[in-house]
Amino acid sequence: MNSSTLAIHTNKARFGTQAIFLVCGLGISSWAPMVPYVKDRLGLDESSIGLLLLFLGAGAILMMPVTGWLISKLGSRRVILGATVVMSTALPLLLLMNSPVTMALMLFLFGSGVGSVDVAMNAHGVQVQNLSDKPIMSSLHGLFSVGGLLGSLGIGFLIRSGLEPLWAAVAISCLLVILMLSQYKVLLDADTEQQVMARFTTPPSETFRSKVSWLHGQVLFLGALCFASFLSEGAMLDWGAIFLRDTKGVEESLAGIGYAAFSVAMAVMRLLGDGIVSRISSATVVIAGSLIGVAGFGLLIFSPWLVVTLAGFVLVGIGAANIVPVFFSEGGRLRDVPSSVAIPAITTMGYAGQLAGPAILGFLAQRTSLPTAFGFTGLLLFLVAVAYFVKSKKN
Known part of the structure; x- marks a missing residue:
């Protein structure tokens, strides 16, 4: 394959990968407007629906390491295909389950599809980035954020237009499959992916072969x-509205404005992120982004004015937007660790923070206060800045 043909193939693969990130964002966010319908259908209280939602997270987290093995055997393109079909099939079926047990099983299946797509698309995106030799991970995650916004708005629009929730979910599922199939052929095949991986990964030493890859120091550090x-991110999603209502006195109908401000800021910054990463070092992106996030938490905790509080949400979104894409990019270039091992490990540890983290914050808030729990989150972001600063000085 000559250089011009390779460039065309790489560009097509990049656009195809962007579409997959959009598909994943659409799929996950389309579930959120369905939660009230499921709650009413099954007659569940808040604690019961919260317990059910744990099965979604459990499916995602348990499938992530398995996905790494599947990628090494089948290639990420085939895994994306299968996982998208699973996610899209499970989405409307969630509205047909008539007992908590069957709902838990279907949520586990839906979460498994989501988790598998997430790992496979990030692994594929890393290889496309390596092949194109320029940053693309931020814009990929930006398309995921755009999908997240469009999914919740889209299914809400279909329902308000008079479509039954089940048929709205079917329509979204069909859209997900069509988008995925339309881009399948332009994604990197397994052989090309292996060649790119071999080019950018140092072959593991015999000493390393005897170790558990997940326990590699750099994998654990990035994770x-x-x-x-x-x-x-989980704090903003699960606690942002409660914080505005209970701590800042915002009326309930407007309490979601904080997360909306955070989401828009994150989506915009991720779409601009590739240009930022190409102009400044990844260390600067992580350190400065973390400190901007810390400043955002400071504003939303201590400000008595709603406008300034919302500016805090925006700053957290701006600061956090491009940190994770940098970590995934670095995970795809680790010495001695194939990306099919590093990316699932880093993703699993990251999503554990998003899924289990809000529960940790709830525990802290119950024993102290929600502002204190948010302060703890800001402290963790500050430690991210310090840790990455120390790492950058050693390298």
């Missing part, structure tokens, strides 16, 4: 930083 970064 721990991802945990802290994802926890800040």
